[in-house]
Amino acid sequence: MQGVSQLEEFQTVKVYCANCFYCKLLPTESGNAVLRIRCAAGKWKKKLGQEKVYKYCTISRRFQDFCDSYDEMGETTDYIRELRKIVTEEANESAEK
Numbered sequence: 001m002q003g004v005s006q007l008e009e010f011q012t013v014k015v016y017c018a019n020c021f022y023c024k025l026l027p028t029e030s031g032n033a034v035l036r037i038r039c040a041a042g043k044w045k046k047k048l049g050q051e052k053v054y055k056y057c058t059i060s061r062r063f064q065d066f067c068d069s070y071d072e073m074g075e076t077t078d079y080i081r082e083l084r085k086i087v088t089e090e091a092n093e094s095a096e097k
């Protein structure tokens, strides 16, 4: 969401997938260094209907105006802020390796 401050984003966007019960990490096979996330409620689909998964590093940026399956896990604003810091730190650490 370009051009929108973080505060405006929290005020206008209600549904962060990262704070939803159905947002899950995919188990990785050994040797696969890129973690993925999926929607266990089946809401993330490709054009032809197959399930779509996303890289873990995008987890804090997955949001929607509304989702009828959203199952909030707790307070959103602080959680997403903290998650963004963690994801950024992890990305920086892996870039240094």
Ligand code: SF4
Residues within 6 Å of the ligand: 015, 016, 017, 018, 020, 021, 022, 023, 038, 039, 040, 041, 042, 043, 044, 067, 068, 069, 070, 071
């Ligand atoms: S159920 Fe909706 S809010 Fe929850 S992870 Fe899936 S798409 Fe996101």
